[in-house]
Amino acid sequence: MEIDIIGDIHGCLEEFRALTLKLGYSWDDGAPVHPQGRILGFVGDLTDRGPLSLEVIEIVYELSVVRQTSLYCPGNHCNKLYRFLQGNNVQIAHGLETTVAEYEALSTRGQKKIQKKFIELYENAPLYHITDNGNLIIAHAGIRQDYIGKHNNKVKTFVLYGDITGAKHSNGMPVRRDWAQNYQGEPWIIYGHTPVPEARKVNHTYNIDTGCVFGGKLTALRYPEMELVDVPSTMPFVPDKFRTSFD
Ligand code: MN
Numbered sequence: 020m021e022i023d024i025i026g027d028i029h030g031c032l033e034e035f036r037a038l039t040l041k042l043g044y045s046w047d048d049g050a051p052v053h054p055q056g057r058i059l060g061f062v063g064d065l066t067d068r069g070p071l072s073l074e075v076i077e078i079v080y081e082l083s084v085v086r087q088t089s090l091y092c093p094g095n096h097c098n099k100l101y102r103f104l105q106g107n108n109v110q111i112a113h114g115l116e117t118t119v120a121e122y123e124a125l126s127t128r129g130q131k132k133i134q135k136k137f138i139e140l141y142e143n144a145p146l147y148h149i150t151d152n153g154n155l156i157i158a159h160a161g162i163r164q165d166y167i168g169k170h171n172n173k174v175k176t177f178v179l180y181g182d183i184t185g186a187k188h189s190n191g192m193p194v195r196r197d198w199a200q201n202y203q204g205e206p207w208i209i210y211g212h213t214p215v216p217e218a219r220k221v222n223h224t225y226n227i228d229t230g231c232v233f234g235g236k237l238t239a240l241r242y243p244e245m246e247l248v249d250v251p252s253t254m255p256f257v258p259d260k261f262r263t264s265f266d
Contacts, residue, residue, distance in 0.1 A: 020151045023053075023239045023248075024060035026218075027094065027211040029232035030069025030117065035078075037250040038237050050081045052088070060148070060242075062211035063094025063159035067114030068232045069254065073121045073133055080136040083143070090148045093141055094159040094212065095179040101141045104134045114232075146170055147178050153206055155242060160212035161224060164204045181212055190259070197265045199224040209240055214261045218247050233260040 023042050028035050036046065039059070044051035051059065065079055066072035082089035093101070100118060103109045111119050122130060147158035149167070156162060160181035166174045176183075182196035195213060199221035202208065207223050214230030218238050229249060231237040234256030238249040 020155070020242075021055070021057045022060045022090065022150075022155075022242050023057055024062065024157060024209045024227065024242060025239045026062055026227040026229060026237060027064035027214075027231065028061070028069070028075050028237065029064055029096070029114065030066055030072035030075055031231045031237060031252065031254065032069070032071035032074045032078075034231050034237040034250050034252055035075060038239055038248065041250060042239055042241070042248055050078050050086070059089040060157050060209070061089065061091040062157060062209065062227065063092050064096045064211060064228075065091075065094075066100055066118045067096045068117055070117075071121075072118040073125075076133060076137050076140065080140045084136075084140055090150060090157060091140065091144050092147050092157055092159060093144055093179070097141060098179055100137065104137055146175055149206075151242075156206050156208045158208060158210050161198055161208055161210035161226075163198055164202050167204070167206070197221075199226070200265075207242070207245075209242070216261050216263060218249075230257075230261050233257040235261065 039051040044053050059082060061079060065075045079091055083091040099109055099115055147162055149156050158178045160178055162178055166177060182198040184194045186194040188194060202222045202224055204223060209225050211228030214228050214233055215226055218229055219226040225240055227238045227240050229235045229238040231252045232254055234252050234254045236249040236251050238247055240247055
């Protein structure tokens with residue numbers, strides 16, 4: 020299988036478009052198509068904070084649900100938006116406010132359409148993908164080796180939020196353990212969730228969230244070539260949002 024897996028997009032449609040063009044996809048059909056039949060993968064967090072979250076949903080819905088030429092798995096932001104669109108009382112914060120503002124600017128009919136699409140996209144997606152005969156795993160915040168193949172609540176929390184301890188840093192950010200250091204498996208695990216200045220390879224894992232929405236870049240991993248391709252962000256740089264130490 021030949022797949023280009025893209026990090027957290029967070030509404031950065033322009034960078035997503037630029038990155039897929041750089042990867043050789045054409046947008047002549049209104050959504051990215053590769054001439055050699057490569058497909059796209061998404062580590063989740065399509066929306067929130069960036070300027071065009073709903074359009075990113077439209078494209079990923081078209082690819083994942085309609086054409087079935089991409090593999091999408093949800094991130095924690097997707098999970099929260101899903102709960103919002105189902106009518107649950109969720110806190111409109113941490114970036115969700117921009118997606119909700121786009122949504123509320125639509126007509127009732129427009130709202131119903133995007134609501135239906137996102138719910139379908141989300142409900143059709145597995146918690147994480149195990150693909151290429153078990154050689155490739157795509158999971159939003161990664162997955163611990165002993166959790167692979169499992170889907171209980173502990174696994175769900177890990178895949179969506181990472182290896183959290185329950186403690187918080189002085190800036191309010193949850194403490195996340197560096198689970199990748201302990202991963203000894205053969206299958207490649209491709210994930211995002213924690214913005215890093217450069218894509219980070221540890222054992223057979225890659226974190227490809229290079230903080231596009233915080234002014235970093237949008238990164239893709241070309242599999243099985245294991246080549247990184249990126250485009251610069253158009254967003255203002257927020258250095259505090261990047262994790263630079265792992266001890
Ligand atoms: Mn994210």
